[in-house]
Amino acid sequence: MSQFLKNAWYVAALSTEIGRAPKAVRLLGEAVVLYRMQSGLPAALEDACPHRKLPLSMGRIKGDAIECGYHGLTFDCAGKCIDAATQTRIPPFAKVRAYPVQDKYGLLWIWMGDAALSETSPVIEIDNHGQPGWHITAGDQLQVNSNYLWLVDNLLDPSHVAWVHRGSFAGAGTDSTPLQIQADERGVVCSRWLLNQAPPPFYAPLVKFSGPADRLQHYEVRYPSLAINMGIYTPAGKGGPDMVDGPHTYRMVSYNFLTPIDEDHTHYFWLQHRNTDADDAALTERIAAGAKAAFEEDKIVLEAVHRGMKNRSTQTTGLLLDAAANRFRAGLATLIEAQAQP
Ligand code: FES
Ligand SMILES: [Fe+2]
Numbered sequence: 510m511s512q513f514l515k516n517a518w519y520v521a522a523l524s525t526e527i528g529r530a531p532k533a534v535r536l537l538g539e540a541v542v543l544y545r546m547q548s549g550l551p552a553a554l555e556d557a558c559p560h561r562k563l564p565l566s567m568g569r570i571k572g573d574a575i576e577c578g579y580h581g582l583t584f585d586c587a588g589k590c591i592d593a594a595t596q597t598r599i600p601p602f603a604k605v606r607a608y609p610v611q612d613k614y615g616l617l618w619i620w621m622g623d624a625a626l627s628e629t630s631p632v633i634e635i636d637n638h639g640q641p642g643w644h645i646t647a648g649d650q651l652q653v654n655s656n657y658l659w660l661v662d663n664l665l666d667p668s669h670v671a672w673v674h675r676g677s678f679a680g681a682g683t684d685s686t687p688l689q690i691q692a693d694e695r696g697v698v699c700s701r702w703l704l705n706q707a708p709p710p711f712y713a714p715l716v717k718f719s720g721p722a723d724r725l726q727h728y729e730v731r732y733p734s735l736a737i738n739m740g741i742y743t744p745a746g747k748g749g750p751d752m753v754d755g756p757h758t759y760r761m762v763s764y765n766f767l768t769p770i771d772e773d774h775t776h777y778f779w780l781q782h783r784n785t786d787a788d789d790a791a792l793t794e795r796i797a798a799g800a801k802a803a804f805e806e807d808k809i810v811l812e813a814v815h816r817g818m819k820n821r822s823t824q825t826t827g828l829l830l831d832a833a834a835n836r837f838r839a840g841l842a843t844l845i846e847a848q849a850q851p
Contacts, residue, residue, distance in 0.1 A: 512772060514733035514845050515535045515622030518632045519768040520778040521610065523648055527551055529645035529820045531575060538771045541608065542566040552586035553619050555606035559590075565605065583598050589748040615636070615648050616766070616778060624849070635727035635764065635782060644787035646797050648780035653808045653816035657734050657767045657775040658841075664736035664765055664809055665699045667726040670709075673806050674750045677711035677799060680724065690833045692780035692840065699833035705745040711799050715792075716742045717785060718757040723748020730837055732769035732844055763800060770809050771817065777804065 519536055531544045533556050540556035542565045556564045558577040568578035574591060576583040583592035584599075585736060588607035588684045593599045609620040609627040614635060637643050653660060663669060670677075671684035682703040691698045703724045708716050717721065725748065727739035732832035742759040743752060752758075768776040781800055785791050818825070827835075 513621075513769055514841060514848065516620070516626050516630070516848055517622070517733045518618045518620055518627070518630065519615045519733070520776070521553065521619040521768065523650060523778070524612045524615050524617050525647075527617055529570055531566040531568070531570060531725040533564055535770045535774075536619065536776075537769050539621065540564060541619070542575065543610070543617065544570055544575065546586060548573075548808040551610045551612060551617055553608040554584060554586070555608075556589050557605065558582055559603050559605060576616075614645065614764075614780060616780070627665040633731065633764075636762075637784070638782070642787055643782060643784050644707070644793065645792055646781045646800075648778060649797060649801055650776060650778045650799075651804055651808055652770070653775045653777050653811055654773065655775055655808075655811040656772055657769040658805075659811050659814050659818070660775055660777060660837060661730055661734050661837060663811060664730050664738060664767075665697060665728050665833040665837055666830055667699060667701060667728050667811075668830045669807075670726075673810055674696070674711075674803050677803050678709050679707035681724070683709075688830065688833065690836060691799070692836050696735075697833050697837040697840065698727065698729040700725065700727045700729075702749055704748060708742055710757070711727055712740065712742055712761070712801070714759075714787070715783075716759045716763070716798075719746050721745040722763040723752075725752075727799060728833070732837075734769070736765040736767070738765060741757050758784075763797075765804075773819075777808075779804065 521536055527543045527545055529545055531542050532545060534541050536749050542554050542556040545551055554765045558565055560582055563577060563579045565575050565577055568576045574583050574585045581594045582603060584588055584605050585591050588605040590599050590603035611618050616821055618632050643760050671679045686703055687727050688699050688701050705721045708722045722742045723745050725741040729737040739762045744757055748754055763779060763781050766778045770776055
């Protein structure tokens with residue numbers, strides 16, 4: 510049984526990383542070559558020539574097709590062999606797998622499962638995208654040498670900021686305030702309101718009011734591994750579950766998209782979406798740098814967790830804060846199992 514959910518859109522690359530030159534990537538344990546056609550539209554093919562399995566990424570682009578660098582078999586963007594210079598006719602079974610791909614939000618999305626199902630399954634929608642006053646960052650990435658599910662756990666765990674992000678996101682109550690969990694067919698949300706406290710160091714210069722704040726930590730992951738991490742800050746007394754946005758309500762949403770490379774490595778992509786200072790480029794840079802610094806802190810911890818759990822020889826202990834992650838893992842396992850059925 511596959512360990513990954515194949516019938517889903519994953520981020521394969523930042524859109525700007527892919528141009529006319531072929532680029533090799535590894536996704537869900539499979540070798541894929543990405544390139545752009547003359548129109549600028551992306552193409553994604555199995556990165557292995559059917560003759561001797563040389564990666565096609567070692568060949569060259571010819572028009573909209575890619576030519577193998579060993580004996581010249583040439584494949585169009587649908588994976589069909591369209592030229593075989595050494596042959597009297599094109600070998601009838603020579604083909605490579607083609608994957609649906611599309612650009613959205615500055616990211617290149619790929620569908621690794623049954624291509625027919627991709628047509629009825631949209632890429633995740635970013636709420637308020639394109640609305641006046643909102644700004645989206647260009648996005649960035651890290652490779653994390655950890656199984657992707659340790660990253661999913663982390664993105665359903667608002668408590669870790671109290672220890673891992675002491676200088677940025679930690680604040681009063683992040684260590685001990687009880688968590689609320691909601692689950693549905695899309696995924697799991699773990700959240701809590703922290704009332705009447707000073708905004709933490711990362712957010713203090715960003716919010717548009719002074720004095721104490723009510724803060725929402727909203728940690729959501731949608732299947733298979735798309736995280737929506739939202740912080741809301743509003744003047745103390747205005748927050749809580751029935752909050753209505755006011756003129757000083759600050760919203761920052763970090764979209765964190767995890768794509769398994771294989772069982773032990775993960776591509777971590779992200780972008781930030783906020784409802785203030787849409788045209789402030791310097792602020793955007795500061796936010797992007799702050800986010801990257803925080804994710805580097807997560808990377809150090811999660812790589813060590815991966816090694817620790819993989820090599821464990823003594824018992825582990827569960828904590829209350831694991832409940833959201835456990836719920837998500839169970840839901841994802843059910844979906845992976847369902848895709849294995851004929
Ligand atoms: S390995 Fe590609 S044509 Fe021979
Ligand atoms: Fe973190």
